[in-house]
Amino acid sequence: MTSGQGGNSPGGPYGPPEGWNAPPAPGPQYPGYAPAPSAPTGYGAPRSMERPATVRAGLGAFMATLILGLISSIVVFSQFDTILDAALAAQGTSAKDLGVDQDAFIRTVLIAGVVLGLVFAALQVMFIWFAWNGRNWARIVLWVLGGVGVLSGLVGVASPQVGEPGFLVGLRLFGFLLSAAGIVLLALKPSNEWYRFRKWQRANGQG
Helix, strand or coil, rough: CCCCCCEEEEEEEHCCCCCCCCCCCCCCCCCCCCCHHHHCCCCCCCCCCCHHHHHHHHHHHHHHHHHHHHHHHHHHHHHHHHHHHHHHHHHCCCCCCCCHHHHHHHHHHHHHHHHHHHHHHHHHHHHHHHCCCCCHHHHHHHHHHHHHHHHHHHHHHHHHCCCHHHHHHHHHHHEEEEEEHHHHHHHHHHHHHHHHHHCCCCCCCCC
């Protein structure tokens, strides 16, 4: 008969042989190692960051320069005949001496100036918008335009045009300072890091 306790003891009904030792009880079970995580998408990506203050202030400076330029253009267009007469008088001549129909000349210059000014303003707004959204090429274009603005501002301040109102000279000076500030702010380290991060985002379909 069997003992009814399930299983046979070592050695059968006669017990375990002499010198036999039961195997040690199993030790505590340790959880298995989890599989190594796979490399995340975008491994080596730059640090995630929001648009820094240097980018906001730099683009704000360029936008302010654009607004000052538009104000300056409006002043020039509204007083063009007066400014032209003053400049010619300072040189000891007049529009009639030059054989030019002054009314037609003023009208032509005003139309050309309005068209060119609007086109340039629209392009600059577009570049500012793209730079605001992290397009580095637009930042480079703004650097170039800002550099031209700084050079022209230096020339204008150093040798103002004859007959030019002091108000326009002041606007040019402020525009020069704002352009210089915009160039510097967009070239600072936080700006560089943010544009690098935005480039990585677009490359990984996150931009």
